[in-house]
Amino acid sequence: MLKFIRMVALPSLFVLAACGTDPAPGPVEQIIVREPGAAPVETAVASAPTDSNxxxxxxxxxxxxxxxxxxxxxxxxxxxxxxxxxxxxxxxxxxxxxxxxxxxxxxxxxxxxxxxxxxxxxxxxxxxxxxxxxxxxxxxxxxxxxxxxxxxxxxxxxx
Ligand code: HEC
The missing domain is CATH 1.10.760.10 (Cytochrome c-like domain)
Structure with missing residues:
Protein backbone atom coordinates (compact mmCIF):
# COMPACT_ATOMS: atom_id res chain seq x y z
CA MET A 1 0.00 0.00 0.00
CA LEU A 2 2.72 2.42 1.04
CA LYS A 3 4.78 1.48 -2.01
CA PHE A 4 1.84 2.13 -4.24
CA ILE A 5 1.26 5.55 -2.70
CA ARG A 6 4.94 6.42 -3.15
CA MET A 7 4.88 5.33 -6.76
CA VAL A 8 1.92 7.55 -7.38
CA ALA A 9 2.92 10.44 -5.13
CA LEU A 10 6.59 10.84 -6.02
CA PRO A 11 6.28 11.32 -9.78
CA SER A 12 3.57 13.90 -9.22
CA LEU A 13 5.97 15.72 -6.89
CA PHE A 14 8.57 15.81 -9.66
CA VAL A 15 6.02 17.06 -12.12
CA LEU A 16 4.97 19.82 -9.76
CA ALA A 17 8.61 20.72 -9.00
CA ALA A 18 9.47 20.76 -12.67
CA CYS A 19 6.67 23.22 -13.30
CA GLY A 20 8.20 25.53 -10.70
CA THR A 21 5.09 25.42 -8.55
CA ASP A 22 5.09 24.66 -4.86
CA PRO A 23 5.24 20.82 -4.54
CA ALA A 24 2.22 20.96 -2.21
CA PRO A 25 3.68 18.81 0.57
CA GLY A 26 0.46 18.70 2.58
CA PRO A 27 -1.30 15.64 1.14
CA VAL A 28 1.95 13.69 0.72
CA GLU A 29 2.94 14.22 4.35
CA GLN A 30 -0.49 13.21 5.51
CA ILE A 31 -0.32 9.91 3.70
CA ILE A 32 3.13 9.03 5.01
CA VAL A 33 2.34 10.05 8.58
CA ARG A 34 -0.90 8.05 8.71
CA GLU A 35 0.50 4.82 7.30
CA PRO A 36 2.88 3.95 10.19
CA GLY A 37 0.21 5.11 12.63
CA ALA A 38 -2.22 2.45 11.37
CA ALA A 39 0.01 -0.56 11.99
CA PRO A 40 0.38 -0.37 15.81
CA VAL A 41 -3.40 -0.20 16.16
CA GLU A 42 -3.78 -3.56 14.38
CA THR A 43 -0.94 -5.10 16.40
CA ALA A 44 -2.48 -3.95 19.65
CA VAL A 45 -5.82 -5.52 18.77
CA ALA A 46 -4.24 -8.82 17.70
CA SER A 47 -2.14 -9.21 20.83
CA ALA A 48 -4.73 -8.00 23.32
CA PRO A 49 -5.83 -11.47 24.60
CA THR A 50 -2.28 -12.43 25.66
CA ASP A 51 -1.80 -9.22 27.62
CA SER A 52 -4.02 -10.27 30.49
CA ASN A 53 -3.78 -13.46 32.57
C1 HEC B 1 -16.99 -36.14 13.89
C2 HEC B 1 -17.30 -36.28 15.29
C3 HEC B 1 -16.18 -36.00 16.29
C4 HEC B 1 -15.43 -34.86 16.43
C5 HEC B 1 -15.48 -33.60 15.59
C6 HEC B 1 -14.58 -35.09 17.59
N1 HEC B 1 -14.82 -36.31 18.10
FE1 HEC B 1 -13.95 -37.08 19.76
N2 HEC B 1 -15.01 -38.82 19.50
C7 HEC B 1 -15.91 -39.06 18.48
C8 HEC B 1 -16.36 -40.43 18.55
C9 HEC B 1 -17.36 -41.09 17.62
C10 HEC B 1 -15.71 -41.00 19.66
C11 HEC B 1 -15.79 -42.44 20.13
C12 HEC B 1 -14.64 -43.15 19.44
C13 HEC B 1 -14.60 -44.64 19.60
O1 HEC B 1 -15.46 -45.23 20.27
O2 HEC B 1 -13.67 -45.24 19.02
C14 HEC B 1 -14.87 -39.95 20.22
C15 HEC B 1 -14.07 -40.12 21.35
C16 HEC B 1 -13.33 -39.12 21.95
C17 HEC B 1 -12.63 -39.26 23.19
C18 HEC B 1 -12.60 -40.50 24.07
C19 HEC B 1 -13.73 -40.37 25.09
C20 HEC B 1 -13.85 -41.51 26.07
O3 HEC B 1 -14.88 -41.53 26.77
O4 HEC B 1 -12.96 -42.36 26.16
C21 HEC B 1 -12.04 -38.07 23.46
C22 HEC B 1 -11.19 -37.72 24.65
C23 HEC B 1 -12.39 -37.19 22.36
N3 HEC B 1 -13.18 -37.86 21.47
C24 HEC B 1 -11.99 -35.88 22.29
C25 HEC B 1 -12.28 -35.05 21.21
C26 HEC B 1 -11.83 -33.69 21.12
C27 HEC B 1 -11.05 -32.97 22.20
C28 HEC B 1 -12.27 -33.20 19.93
C29 HEC B 1 -12.00 -31.85 19.31
C30 HEC B 1 -10.62 -31.50 19.23
C31 HEC B 1 -13.02 -34.27 19.29
N4 HEC B 1 -13.01 -35.36 20.11
C32 HEC B 1 -13.68 -34.16 18.07
C33 HEC B 1 -16.33 -38.17 17.54
C34 HEC B 1 -15.79 -36.91 17.34
Missing part, protein backbone atom coordinates in the same frame (compact mmCIF):
# COMPACT_ATOMS: atom_id res chain seq x y z
CA UNK A 54 -2.02 -16.03 30.31
CA UNK A 55 -3.85 -19.00 31.86
CA UNK A 56 -7.32 -17.58 31.32
CA UNK A 57 -6.49 -16.48 27.79
CA UNK A 58 -5.34 -20.04 27.01
CA UNK A 59 -8.68 -21.30 28.26
CA UNK A 60 -10.49 -18.68 26.18
CA UNK A 61 -8.52 -19.73 23.14
CA UNK A 62 -9.36 -23.37 23.89
CA UNK A 63 -13.03 -22.56 24.26
CA UNK A 64 -13.00 -21.15 20.74
CA UNK A 65 -10.97 -24.10 19.43
CA UNK A 66 -13.44 -26.55 21.03
CA UNK A 67 -15.60 -25.69 18.02
CA UNK A 68 -13.57 -28.50 16.41
CA UNK A 69 -15.12 -30.89 18.90
CA UNK A 70 -18.56 -29.54 19.76
CA UNK A 71 -20.21 -30.86 16.61
CA UNK A 72 -19.85 -34.30 18.21
CA UNK A 73 -19.08 -33.74 21.90
CA UNK A 74 -20.79 -31.91 24.73
CA UNK A 75 -18.73 -30.68 27.67
CA UNK A 76 -21.74 -29.98 29.84
CA UNK A 77 -22.26 -32.15 32.86
CA UNK A 78 -25.07 -34.72 32.26
CA UNK A 79 -25.75 -33.44 28.74
CA UNK A 80 -26.58 -36.21 26.26
CA UNK A 81 -23.96 -37.80 24.05
CA UNK A 82 -23.71 -36.62 20.47
CA UNK A 83 -21.97 -38.47 17.68
CA UNK A 84 -19.19 -38.66 20.27
CA UNK A 85 -19.46 -39.22 24.04
CA UNK A 86 -19.97 -36.38 26.53
CA UNK A 87 -16.50 -35.19 27.57
CA UNK A 88 -17.34 -33.61 30.92
CA UNK A 89 -14.65 -34.61 33.45
CA UNK A 90 -12.77 -36.71 30.89
CA UNK A 91 -9.29 -35.75 32.15
CA UNK A 92 -7.65 -38.69 33.96
CA UNK A 93 -10.64 -40.98 33.31
CA UNK A 94 -10.29 -44.39 31.68
CA UNK A 95 -11.18 -44.46 27.99
CA UNK A 96 -14.54 -45.82 26.91
CA UNK A 97 -16.38 -45.51 30.23
CA UNK A 98 -19.18 -43.01 29.62
CA UNK A 99 -22.39 -44.93 30.16
CA UNK A 100 -24.83 -45.11 27.30
CA UNK A 101 -22.33 -44.47 24.54
CA UNK A 102 -21.57 -47.13 21.91
CA UNK A 103 -17.77 -47.01 21.80
CA UNK A 104 -15.69 -48.88 19.28
CA UNK A 105 -14.08 -52.09 20.50
CA UNK A 106 -10.74 -50.45 19.74
CA UNK A 107 -11.32 -47.58 22.14
CA UNK A 108 -12.81 -49.81 24.85
CA UNK A 109 -9.81 -52.17 24.66
CA UNK A 110 -7.23 -49.38 24.49
CA UNK A 111 -6.51 -49.24 28.22
CA UNK A 112 -5.83 -45.52 27.86
CA UNK A 113 -6.23 -43.20 30.84
CA UNK A 114 -6.95 -39.71 29.53
CA UNK A 115 -4.06 -37.85 31.13
CA UNK A 116 -3.39 -34.61 29.30
CA UNK A 117 -0.49 -36.09 27.31
CA UNK A 118 -2.69 -38.98 26.12
CA UNK A 119 -5.46 -36.57 25.13
CA UNK A 120 -2.89 -34.53 23.26
CA UNK A 121 -1.65 -37.41 21.14
CA UNK A 122 -5.21 -38.66 20.53
CA UNK A 123 -6.45 -35.26 19.34
CA UNK A 124 -3.36 -34.90 17.15
CA UNK A 125 -4.21 -38.11 15.27
CA UNK A 126 -6.98 -40.30 16.72
CA UNK A 127 -6.50 -43.23 14.32
CA UNK A 128 -2.75 -43.33 14.91
CA UNK A 129 -3.24 -43.34 18.68
CA UNK A 130 -6.10 -45.86 18.69
CA UNK A 131 -6.31 -47.72 15.37
CA UNK A 132 -9.93 -48.59 14.66
CA UNK A 133 -11.43 -45.69 16.62
CA UNK A 134 -14.66 -44.32 15.21
CA UNK A 135 -13.56 -40.74 15.91
CA UNK A 136 -12.83 -39.92 12.31
CA UNK A 137 -12.81 -36.12 12.44
CA UNK A 138 -11.87 -33.28 14.76
CA UNK A 139 -8.11 -33.84 14.85
CA UNK A 140 -6.07 -30.70 15.55
CA UNK A 141 -2.63 -30.52 13.97
CA UNK A 142 -1.29 -27.43 15.79
CA UNK A 143 0.24 -28.33 19.19
CA UNK A 144 -0.58 -24.93 20.71
CA UNK A 145 -4.22 -25.26 19.73
CA UNK A 146 -4.39 -28.75 21.26
CA UNK A 147 -2.90 -27.41 24.50
CA UNK A 148 -5.54 -24.69 24.53
CA UNK A 149 -8.39 -27.18 23.96
CA UNK A 150 -7.08 -29.43 26.73
CA UNK A 151 -6.76 -26.44 29.10
CA UNK A 152 -10.36 -25.56 28.32
CA UNK A 153 -11.61 -29.14 28.87
CA UNK A 154 -9.73 -29.23 32.18
CA UNK A 155 -11.24 -25.89 33.20
CA UNK A 156 -14.82 -27.13 32.88
CA UNK A 157 -15.59 -28.68 36.25
CA UNK A 158 -18.62 -29.23 38.45
CA UNK A 159 -19.64 -26.14 40.36
Missing amino acids: PASSLVAEGKAAFANCSACHSLEQDAPHGAGPNLFGIIDKAAGEASGFAYSDALKASGVIWAEAELDSFIADPAAKIPGTTMVAGAIAEPAKRQAVIAYIASVTAN
